[in-house]
Amino acid sequence: MEISKINAEGDETCEHLGLHPEAVARxxxxxxxxxxxxxxxxxxxxxxxxxxxRILTALRDGDLCVCDLTAVLGMTASAVSHQLRLLRNLRLVRSRKAGRVVYYRLDDEHVLNLLAQGEAHVQHY
Structure with missing residues (x-):
């Protein structure tokens, strides 16, 4: 009994919808x-x-200010700030102010774990 086949476009198609109702329900x-x-x-x-x-990876080992990140990444301060704003809105980084300097760090251990898991997955192959 043929369950799937390859159509003319090279895509796999299903011949029987709902063949595994328990798995589909889960x-x-x-x-x-x-x-x-x-x-x-x-x-x-x-x-x-x-x-x-690259910004998240740079922050793995600790706090960096925008100037530090521009040196690491070879980008302008405004470009780095723009990306940091997006990362902060997603709660991937947090900031703290020390005088007139704003330092950034990874928001929590979850972010560090996501980076580590991604690297482990990529290096696995």
């Missing part, structure tokens, strides 16, 4: 339970941008 329940799926998509989009990922 998956639908999990997808429906993710009320915050848009926020999750934005989080992963932030990690998908090389510049933002």
């Amino acid at each position: 998956a639908a329940q999990r997808v429906g339970a993710l009320a915050h799926i848009d926020a999750l998509a934005q989080l992963f989009a932030a990690f998908g941008d090389p510049t933002r990922l």
